[in-house]
Amino acid sequence: MRSSTLRVACLLAVGVSLGLLWNSFSGRGIALAKNVFIKAEDEVIEAKAAKARLDKGALFLDARPIDFWKMERIPGSFPLPENDFEPAFKKLEPRLRSTFDIVIYCSGFGCEASHLVAARLRERGIHAAILHEGWPAWTDAGYPTKTGPDPES
Amino acid sequence: MKLLRAPLVHRLLGIVLGAVFLYASVDKILKPGDFARIVYHYQVIGPSQWVGAWAPNLLAIVLPWIEVVVGLALLTGVWRREAALVAGALLGVFVVAVASALVRGIDIENCGCFSVSGEGRGAGLALIFGDLAMLAAAAVLAFVPPRSQEPATVVTSEATAT
Numbered sequence: 001m002r003s004s005t006l007r008v009a010c011l012l013a014v015g016v017s018l019g020l021l022w023n024s025f026s027g028r029g030i031a032l033a034k035n036v037f038i039k040a041e042d043e044v045i046e047a048k049a050a051k052a053r054l055d056k057g058a059l060f061l062d063a064r065p066i067d068f069w070k071m072e073r074i075p076g077s078f079p080l081p082e083n084d085f086e087p088a089f090k091k092l093e094p095r096l097r098s099t100f101d102i103v104i105y106c107s108g109f110g111c112e113a114s115h116l117v118a119a120r121l122r123e124r125g126i127h128a129a130i131l132h133e134g135w136p137a138w139t140d141a142g143y144p145t146k147t148g149p150d151p152e153s
Numbered sequence: 154m155k156l157l158r159a160p161l162v163h164r165l166l167g168i169v170l171g172a173v174f175l176y177a178s179v180d181k182i183l184k185p186g187d188f189a190r191i192v193y194h195y196q197v198i199g200p201s202q203w204v205g206a207w208a209p210n211l212l213a214i215v216l217p218w219i220e221v222v223v224g225l226a227l228l229t230g231v232w233r234r235e236a237a238l239v240a241g242a243l244l245g246v247f248v249v250a251v252a253s254a255l256v257r258g259i260d261i262e263n264c265g266c267f268s269v270s271g272e273g274r275g276a277g278l279a280l281i282f283g284d285l286a287m288l289a290a291a292a293v294l295a296f297v298p299p300r301s302q303e304p305a306t307v308v309t310s311e312a313t314a315t
Binding site: 004007008011012014015016018019020022023028029030031032033034035036037056097098100125 | 182183184185186189190193200201205206207210211213214215216217218219220221222223226232234235236238239260
């Protein structure tokens, strides 16, 4: 029985060692502590892909100033305004760190807020995709929106 | 029961199970990043607010190579019993992971079983049954000793008892 335990440990040890060696020297390895979703470049998706993600439970973030979010927003989205990032981030942080399917949008037509928020999230080790052309792309496609000031969407 | 103890059955089960494990390891080894994504999607060992990315990454790095080692051992019959123990434990973990994803309503498009890129096989009930079938094979290899390994003394003691 004792030799069995040793053999099991041995099989596992060989597997673990090979894995770590391959990861270090094959050139195909991944950084151990880094979220593999995070890339140097932003991931930009179209409205249709964003809708599909929303239907699957993706977390949506609104990078516009908070008043826009209060007026009308993508259902289920949370406000993470670019111009007031820190407090909103603190509130959302546990949620953001427990998911990896995050989509950011802003007011569209080349708006930069999504990219700035995505960059700040990336610095903090969180990956988020950007909805291309943001809000107008969403509404032009006829996807649902939500109005009203209630905080919990 | 007699059939399960036939050495030939053990060798065949080992070859089939070993081949499946070896085959399952290839794509994961070639694309560790894609496999890590799939591990994330299960949301079992992170990343979460408590565990960073290292836990799922480490699993994605190490698991395919354990599959290689176990697969080779099963295929060649070297340390077959111990390899089957490890294989069974892995399959048990897979079943729990898939079942927990189903229960939590997480839609896993690609189970990460064999192919890690694009649309793979989904994680559903069929997958659980497939894993359970392999788990049964592993259990036979691990816990039913093949006849040839049986010590002769057991036979004589049985003979004296009757």
